[in-house]
Every structure is written in C-alpha cells, then in structure tokens.
Amino acid sequence: MSNFIVKKVAVLGAGVMGAQIAAHCLNAKVPVVLFDLPAKEGPKNGIVQRAIENLKKLNPAPLGNKDDASLIQVANYEDNLDLLAGCDLIIEAIAERMDWKHDLYKKVAPHIAPNAIFASNTSGLSITDLSEGFDAELKARYCGVHFFNPPRYMHLVELIPTATTKPAILDQLEGFLTTTLGKGVVRAKDTPNFIANRVGVFGILSTLNQAEKFGLSVDVVDDLTGAKLGRAKSGTFRTSDVVGLDTMGHVIKTMQDTLKDDPFYGVYGTPPLLAKLIEKGALGQKTGAGFYKKVGKDILRIDAATGEYVVGGGKADDFVARILKDKDPVKRMKALRESTNPQAQFLWAIFRDGFHYIAVHLESIADNARDVDFAMRWGFGWAIGPFEIWQAAGWQQIATWVKEDIDAGKALCNAPLPSWVFDGRTGVHAADGSYSPAKKANVARSELPVYQRQIFRAPVVGEGVADGATAGTTFFEDDSVRIWHQNDDVLVISFKTKMHTIGPGVIAGLKMAIAEAEKNFKGLVIWHADAANGGAFSAGADLQSMLPLFMSGGAKAIEPMVAELQQAFLNLKYASVPVVAAVAGLTLGGGCELSLHAAKRVVAMESYIGLVEVGVGLIPAGGGLKEAALRxxxxxxxxxxxxxxxxxxxxxxxAVVSKSAIEAKKLGYLKSSDVIVFNAYELLHVAKVEARAMFDAGYRPHxxxxxxxxxxxxxxxxxxxxxxxxxxxxxxxxxxxxxxxxxxxxxxxxxxxxxxxxxxxxxxxxxxxxxxxxxxxxxxxxxxxxxxxxxxxxx
Known part of the structure; x- marks a missing residue:
C-alpha cells in the first residue's frame, strides 16, 4: 500500500465555508493556501486577508489557536495560480452557481498538478455536471467533498463520486478526511443535495408543514424537536436561523429545480413564512432577525399569522414531555400515535413523514441505510438516525401504521412504501451489515485500512457489535470503574460515574488498575467508552460523594479523602509502567489534575481542559497547583x-478552560510531546500505541x-x-x-x-x-x- 500524504491544500473561495475549511486544515497541521478574487481596491489579496481576520472573531472558533491565522497563505486568481502546482488536494468552495464554478474551473484546471485530487464543496449541485468540460484525466481525479458548517465541529463529510471518478482517489481522500481532519465520511450518490441535506431539509419542510396544520408556534416546535428528541438543542427554527434562511431557501430551490419527478415534489415549495422573511431580508442570526429576533435581553419569536415578533418561550406540554422521557422506543411511538394531544399528533406526523421519505428514497440517494443514519447523526446532530429510530420502535408495526396513514390520505404524498419494507424484516441493520435496496442485500462496513485505527467504530442500532462498554476481557468491574483489556499488552480503565467524576470508587479503581498493569501489562490507558460521542474525560472530583462526610464530620472529615486523591494521582505519576490519559471533551478540575499526572496524554482535538475549582469557591487540591509549580x-x-x-x-x-487541545498546549495543560488526535474514534488506538512505545523504549518514571x-x-x-x-x-x-x-x-x-x-x-x-x-x-x-x-x- 502506498502512502497518500497531503503536503499542501488549496481552498478556492474565502467565503464562510472556504475560510473555515482552510482553518481546520491548519488546525491539523496541513499547510494551506486560500484563494479568492483580486480586490478591486487596496491590496490585491484584501478579500482573503479580511476573511482570515474574520476567522479570529467567529464563535465557535474555527481555529484551535487563533494566533495561527497568519499561517494561512493568501492568494488570488490573477497572480498566484502557479501555487496550485504544489498542492495535493484542491477544494473549491465558492458560491452555489454552476456557471461561476465552471468559469473558475477553466482558469485553474491548467495549473492543477498531475496527481492532485480536485473536489467541490458544493452542498447540492450535481458533481457530474460540474465535471463537464474536464479532460478524462482530470475527471478521474474529481469528486464532491461536502463539509458541514461549522467544519471544525461537524463530524460529517459527504464524499460524492461521479461515474468517472477513480475509486482509488476516493479511498485516499477518505483516509485523509478520517484521520487527519477527524471526520466521519459517508459516501453519497450524485443526487440533488446528496444525503444529509436531502433528508434533513425534507424534515424541516415537513416540520413547517405540520406545525402550520396543528397550529404550533415556532418556540413550541423548537422545544419539541430539539433535545427532547435527541436532536440539536436549537430545534428546527433556531437551527434554520443559525444556518441562514437564504441558505435554506437556496437548498429548497435546488430541490424545486431538480426533483420534478419526485413523488414528494409538492412539499418542496418554499413555505410562505420563509419566503416572507427572506423577502424582508430577515435571514436569521447574521441579520439579527429570522424566525427569532433578539431585542435587548429578550428573544422574540415570529407570529406566523401577523408576521410580527412577539414574546417567545413557549414549551412542550407536560403530557408530551413525559411521553418523550419514556425509555422504551416502542411505547413512546405508540403513545404519540394514539394521543389526541395536537403536539403528540404533530410529532407522530413528522416521524411518519420522515420514515415514508427515507423508505421511498433510500435506493436513489445512498448505498445503504447505515449511510443515511450516519449522515443525519453527524451532519444534523441527531443522537440516533431515522432508520435506527424506526427499527428500535418496532419495524413492522411502524411500517403498518405508515401504510395506514398513506392509504387514509394523511401522509404528504400517496407514494406507497417499497415492497422490501414488508418482506418480513425486523429492521435494516443487522450483524452482517445494513440493507441496500439496489443490491437487495446487507452491506458490510468499509474495510479501508484507516478503519483499523478505530477499535470501536460508531455503532448503529441493531448491528449488535461489541462496544467499548462491554468488549474485551473484564479484569474488575463495579459501579465506578471497569478495568479490562483486549487480550493484548495494555490494560484499560474506564470510569462509569456520571460525567466520569472522581470519588472513592474511582480512586480505589485507579489503585487496583496500576497494581495489575505493573504486574502483567506494558502500560495502562485511562479511556472512556463515550469518548467519541461528546462525553467528558472527567468533570472533576465528585462533590456529591463528599457531602455525607461533610455533614457528619465537617471539613476536617474531608481531609483524609483529599489526601487519598493526592496519593492516587502521585501513584499514577510514579507507576513503573507508563500511564496514558486518553482525553476527550470536558476535562475540568480533578479531571485536569488526573491528566496532568499521567506519563503522557493523547488528546482529542475537541477537549476543553482547565482547573475550574474557583467556580465552587475552592482551589485545586489534587496536585494541579503542585504541577504548576513544577512545570x-x-x-x-x-x-x-x-x-x-x-x-x-x-x-x-x-478558571481558564482551553477551547481546544491546541490551545491547551499553549496554556500549559498539555506538554509539547503530548499527542493531539483529530478523530476521537482513534483515541484508544493511539493511546495504546503510545503506551507500548514508551514501555518498549525502556520507560522509567521520573x-x-x-x-x-x-x-x-x-x-x-x-x-x-x-x-x-x-x-x-x-x-x-x-x-x-x-x-x-x-x-x-x-x-x-x-x-x-x-x-x-x-x-x-x-x-x-x-x-x-x-x-x-x-x-x-x-x-x-x-x-x-x-x-x-x-x-x-x-x-
């Protein structure tokens, strides 16, 4: 296997997406040159320079360390096209106009190096149509690579080949996107808006449609369709405001222009309320008003009937909130469908519309059902994908209900569910893969070498694969920790406490794990099973567990417990085998101190590390200040x-907390020798590799x-x-x-x-x-x- 190393990336277009993609390449230490048009006045590269300045102000921050902004090389299409010859990957990210893109391609094509990959970050235009006019050689190296906004934080990248794209190119690009940039790659077919926007925007249109039908205001809909459904907490309308209503309008227009034969075509009309807002120039967050408007400290919402902004804050009915809290997906869906409450009926309607849509369109938009679920989870922030929801709630029962609604004329269109839905299956995900209607079979996971770095890959409901909470051989387990291994030479300790807080059970577990690792293993890794899903590494000491002691014996009674914590961290530091902390997410207070005492830290890019004890009126007492003096x-x-x-x-x-692992190095919470990992699914692999390497190099503690x-x-x-x-x-x-x-x-x-x-x-x-x-x-x-x-x- 030959290495594919991206030594330099060019990004064409310094708009919101282009500049942020360039920033994220830089986060990953990939040199990048950012192009735009020459400015009409002032310095020729003024447009790009302003875009780079703007990166420092954006929130959430596109750069791990904003001082790095100056490392982006600036360029314009008039003077600097020769720079393209030194780039291995060129990503075009200009406005969504086919004619503009074609004009630019004519300019840049002669300068692209013979082995470079050329890709468009279009959010929905046809990749095949975009490649018209290339010679066969460049066509073979051209594809779509669709990042989601904001590119640093959104896990999804859709990779879209044309019929002429060379398969090896896609495999190389998937490896680079996965490990170097830390992304979750889903391969999409070259259909309008690909997978995530196609399903996601349909979902928004269905939500708007049903909200109007059931007379629900935008704030109530957002409360119903946000965190309560395991989706982005901003819900439907606030998310649209953040994305930009003009962008929404554009994606809907792509559907209107290109999907005339779609049975759901009637749903693709621009909703009147959205059209009115766009016409008024109320485009959401960027213009200060959209579905919501901030006035002083108050958040007002649009009243669909009058078009005026009124006081918001409407919430879901308690009755519906209780249904949504039920842990049993079968009962939850049945209760929504059978309830006469308008909010419950609204929720059943949007679920039904979604199931109807993905069943009808699966074959044309994706290779298999798993790709649809990952696209929605990683691109729209859903905790669980639409096919997973359907399968968990009882496949055949839901299919029957959806069919009844279609037959009764309650659905958004009368297209029947495809016959495979009713072939006796219990779902679309199974141990041997996920269903592909085109292949009439289940399709296994990609076997690309890059996935050997993910010891536990992102699971889907019904697949039945081992996960980090249960896999391997357990050495010891209680309510606080699990100490385990995979029959290799590295022991792992995973915390099971809420937010992985550190109380007596974790302290005892660390002591036991160190003793066992010293006896029988090359190293110990501290890693938690939810590391890749935004879990915390540790939110610090468990104050709750100190409370009974404090109530009975006052502050003095706590002292032995603090001494024990200090001792546990010292034992970690001076263990005779290397202890590697695999850090991801919140790493605060005692969690930060724990990581400071490890022999090495392997840290996910999205790690937020700091000593925050002053927030609860205390000072760090697990050796954090001692380590500061030492360092x-x-x-x-x-x-x-x-x-x-x-x-x-x-x-x-x-109480400064780093906004990234890169910033944590600058703040001194990480050492220059600590490793930053961009894909949190690779954290355990890299941590084990580091532990073994240190042991094999003759590790001794200081x-x-x-x-x-x-x-x-x-x-x-x-x-x-x-x-x-x-x-x-x-x-x-x-x-x-x-x-x-x-x-x-x-x-x-x-x-x-x-x-x-x-x-x-x-x-x-x-x-x-x-x-x-x-x-x-x-x-x-x-x-x-x-x-x-x-x-x-x-x-």
Whole structure:
C-alpha cells in the first residue's frame, strides 16, 4: 500500500465555508493556501486577508489557536495560480452557481498538478455536471467533498463520486478526511443535495408543514424537536436561523429545480413564512432577525399569522414531555400515535413523514441505510438516525401504521412504501451489515485500512457489535470503574460515574488498575467508552460523594479523602509502567489534575481542559497547583521562575478552560510531546500505541526530585496584581481570597525565594487551603449553587 500524504491544500473561495475549511486544515497541521478574487481596491489579496481576520472573531472558533491565522497563505486568481502546482488536494468552495464554478474551473484546471485530487464543496449541485468540460484525466481525479458548517465541529463529510471518478482517489481522500481532519465520511450518490441535506431539509419542510396544520408556534416546535428528541438543542427554527434562511431557501430551490419527478415534489415549495422573511431580508442570526429576533435581553419569536415578533418561550406540554422521557422506543411511538394531544399528533406526523421519505428514497440517494443514519447523526446532530429510530420502535408495526396513514390520505404524498419494507424484516441493520435496496442485500462496513485505527467504530442500532462498554476481557468491574483489556499488552480503565467524576470508587479503581498493569501489562490507558460521542474525560472530583462526610464530620472529615486523591494521582505519576490519559471533551478540575499526572496524554482535538475549582469557591487540591509549580520551574530552566509561574497562576485563579487541545498546549495543560488526535474514534488506538512505545523504549518514571520555588517574594509580586484586580472591581473579595491561596501554593508558601521543597510539601499546602475553604460560608454558597443549578455563583 502506498502512502497518500497531503503536503499542501488549496481552498478556492474565502467565503464562510472556504475560510473555515482552510482553518481546520491548519488546525491539523496541513499547510494551506486560500484563494479568492483580486480586490478591486487596496491590496490585491484584501478579500482573503479580511476573511482570515474574520476567522479570529467567529464563535465557535474555527481555529484551535487563533494566533495561527497568519499561517494561512493568501492568494488570488490573477497572480498566484502557479501555487496550485504544489498542492495535493484542491477544494473549491465558492458560491452555489454552476456557471461561476465552471468559469473558475477553466482558469485553474491548467495549473492543477498531475496527481492532485480536485473536489467541490458544493452542498447540492450535481458533481457530474460540474465535471463537464474536464479532460478524462482530470475527471478521474474529481469528486464532491461536502463539509458541514461549522467544519471544525461537524463530524460529517459527504464524499460524492461521479461515474468517472477513480475509486482509488476516493479511498485516499477518505483516509485523509478520517484521520487527519477527524471526520466521519459517508459516501453519497450524485443526487440533488446528496444525503444529509436531502433528508434533513425534507424534515424541516415537513416540520413547517405540520406545525402550520396543528397550529404550533415556532418556540413550541423548537422545544419539541430539539433535545427532547435527541436532536440539536436549537430545534428546527433556531437551527434554520443559525444556518441562514437564504441558505435554506437556496437548498429548497435546488430541490424545486431538480426533483420534478419526485413523488414528494409538492412539499418542496418554499413555505410562505420563509419566503416572507427572506423577502424582508430577515435571514436569521447574521441579520439579527429570522424566525427569532433578539431585542435587548429578550428573544422574540415570529407570529406566523401577523408576521410580527412577539414574546417567545413557549414549551412542550407536560403530557408530551413525559411521553418523550419514556425509555422504551416502542411505547413512546405508540403513545404519540394514539394521543389526541395536537403536539403528540404533530410529532407522530413528522416521524411518519420522515420514515415514508427515507423508505421511498433510500435506493436513489445512498448505498445503504447505515449511510443515511450516519449522515443525519453527524451532519444534523441527531443522537440516533431515522432508520435506527424506526427499527428500535418496532419495524413492522411502524411500517403498518405508515401504510395506514398513506392509504387514509394523511401522509404528504400517496407514494406507497417499497415492497422490501414488508418482506418480513425486523429492521435494516443487522450483524452482517445494513440493507441496500439496489443490491437487495446487507452491506458490510468499509474495510479501508484507516478503519483499523478505530477499535470501536460508531455503532448503529441493531448491528449488535461489541462496544467499548462491554468488549474485551473484564479484569474488575463495579459501579465506578471497569478495568479490562483486549487480550493484548495494555490494560484499560474506564470510569462509569456520571460525567466520569472522581470519588472513592474511582480512586480505589485507579489503585487496583496500576497494581495489575505493573504486574502483567506494558502500560495502562485511562479511556472512556463515550469518548467519541461528546462525553467528558472527567468533570472533576465528585462533590456529591463528599457531602455525607461533610455533614457528619465537617471539613476536617474531608481531609483524609483529599489526601487519598493526592496519593492516587502521585501513584499514577510514579507507576513503573507508563500511564496514558486518553482525553476527550470536558476535562475540568480533578479531571485536569488526573491528566496532568499521567506519563503522557493523547488528546482529542475537541477537549476543553482547565482547573475550574474557583467556580465552587475552592482551589485545586489534587496536585494541579503542585504541577504548576513544577512545570514553571522546569520551563524557566534556571531563569526567573516567576515569569513562567504567572501564567499558570492566572489560569487557575481565573478558571481558564482551553477551547481546544491546541490551545491547551499553549496554556500549559498539555506538554509539547503530548499527542493531539483529530478523530476521537482513534483515541484508544493511539493511546495504546503510545503506551507500548514508551514501555518498549525502556520507560522509567521520573525520579522524585525537589523543586525550587519563588516563596514570599513571588507571592508579594502576584498579590500586588490581585489587589489591583480587586480594587478595580474585576474580582470579588472571595475571589481575592481564593487567588491569594492559589498564589501561596504555587509560590511554595512562606519560604525564601529559591528555597527547594518536595512535592509532598506543595500537596500539603494545597490540602490545608482546600479544607480551610470548605469551612468558609462563601464557598459553601458556591458549592450549593453549583449542585442545585449547575451554574457558578458569583459572590
């Protein structure tokens, strides 16, 4: 197998999508050149330069570290086409106009290197029509590569070949997109709007249609179709506002123009309310008004009848909310269908329309049912795909109900369900693959080499494959942890607590796992089964488990527990086999401290790491401040330690959380030798590889050494800064007290500048301050506030 290495990417078009795709390539350390038209006034590359400046302001941030924006190379189509010769992948991302794209292709085609892949990031135009006019050689290297917005965060990329695209090109591109850019790739057929937008936009049109029929306002619909259905919490209308109503209108128009033979064609009309808003220039979030409008602090909603904005905040009926909470999908769907409540009837109607649509269109838009489910999960943020919902709710029962509604004229069109729906099946996903109507058989998963890096691939309902929660051989399991292995040479510990918080059970589990790894394995990996699904690595210490102790014996009773936590983390650091933390998602407080004590960290790009204890009126006491003092002394290499310490101090005192793994390196939570992984499904594989490599290279833990500290002189310097912040009203008196205590620990306490202290000395300072704070009424207010509302109290 030959390597396919992308040494440089060109992105054509510095609009919203083009600039963000370029940014994400840069996140992944892929050099990128961003092209646009030459500016009519000012510097010729002004359009691109402005787009790059804008990247720094966007939220959510497209760049892992916004200082990297300057590394994007700027170019225009007049002077710089020669740069294309050095690019292995060229992604066109200009406006959705076939004629504009063709004009650009004529310009760039002569400059494309003979082995480069050329792709369009169109969201719905025909890839075959776009390739018209290329010579056969370039046609073979051309395909669609459709990123979803925002490209850094949305997992889905649709890969769309034409009849002439060389299969090897697609395999190479799938490998690059999966590992380097961290994406979930779904191959789509070259039909209008491909898979996710085709099904997703139909779903939005059906929702608009049924909302009007049942007389439901946009805020109620959003409450019904958001988190309660396991979909993006912004629901239907707010999501449309974020995407842009003009974009929505454009995608609907593509369907109107190209799908005239579709039995659902009548549904593709632009809804009158949407048309009115677009006409008024109310295009959603970017223009400040769409289905919603923010006025001061209030969010107003559009009233469909009057076209005026009125006070929003409407919610689902309690009765319907209760149905949706039922864990049994069969009962849930039956209750919605049988209820006379308009909201329940509305929900059944949109489910029915969706099932009807995907059954009728599966054969024409996708290779198999799994690709439809992944497209909706990864492109539209659904927790579970539409075919999975149908299968889980009882395939034949749902099919019968849908057929009854079609026959009764209740459905959006009278097209019958295809015969395969009723061939006695119990669903479309099984152990041997997912159903493909074209092949009349189940299709297994792709066997491309890139997927050997995913020890547990994204599962689908009904497939029955082993997952990270149950696979392998269990060495020990209780309510807090599972210690297990896959009959290889690396032991794994996975936490089972809520948000993987650290309480007595996890501490005991870590101790047991280290002992077993030292005896029989090459290393230990800390990894959790929901790492790839936005779970937390650890939200920190389990305050709830400390409560009974605190109630019975006060702060003093907590001290032994804190000492135990400190000891557990030290044991991790000095274990005689390497401990690798496989970090993904929220890694806060004690979770951050846990990762700081591992021999190495393998970190998913979307990891948010920080010491946030001040939010509950405490200071880090699991060795986080001790590690800050150690790292500052190490970074200083004999220079002024205080200069290096100030950043570590400020991060803890102001509870700074990294917005990416890249930023976590800049903040000092990660070391330069730690590995950033872009695809969270590859996290366990890479962590195991690192653990083995360290062991095989003769791993020994660091020797326990004493550390020089800045003592009372350093403390005085930091306190001067804190006094200014307090007196200027930037921090409260309690924040000032917390800042003082953090400073005292990282400076090494009341000792002379340059004194040398042990790790245990610093841990004792942490613990003493932590216990003192537990007795403080202001801290107690913060803890109770956090436990009751989940939000930090400022006092």
């Amino acid at each position: 500052a002394a190490h970074d200083a290499k004999g220079n002024d330690i205080l200069q290096f310490l100030k950043n570590y101090f400020l991060n803890a005192a102001t 020797l326990k050494a004493n550390v020089p500290v800045v003592g009372r002189n350093g403390l005085a310097t930091i306190m001067a800064q804190l006094v200014n912040m307090r007196d200027g009203g930037f921090i409260s008196a309690h924040d000032y007290k917390l800042g003082y205590m953090i400073a005292e620990v990282v400076c090494g306490g009341d000792v002379d500048d340059g004194s040398v202290v042990s790790e245990q000395w610093l841990l004792d300072l942490e613990r003493k301050a932590f216990v003192e704070l537990l007795n403080n009424p202001k801290t107690q207010e913060r803890i109770m506030g956090m436990m009751q509302t989940g939000k930090p109290v400022r006092n």
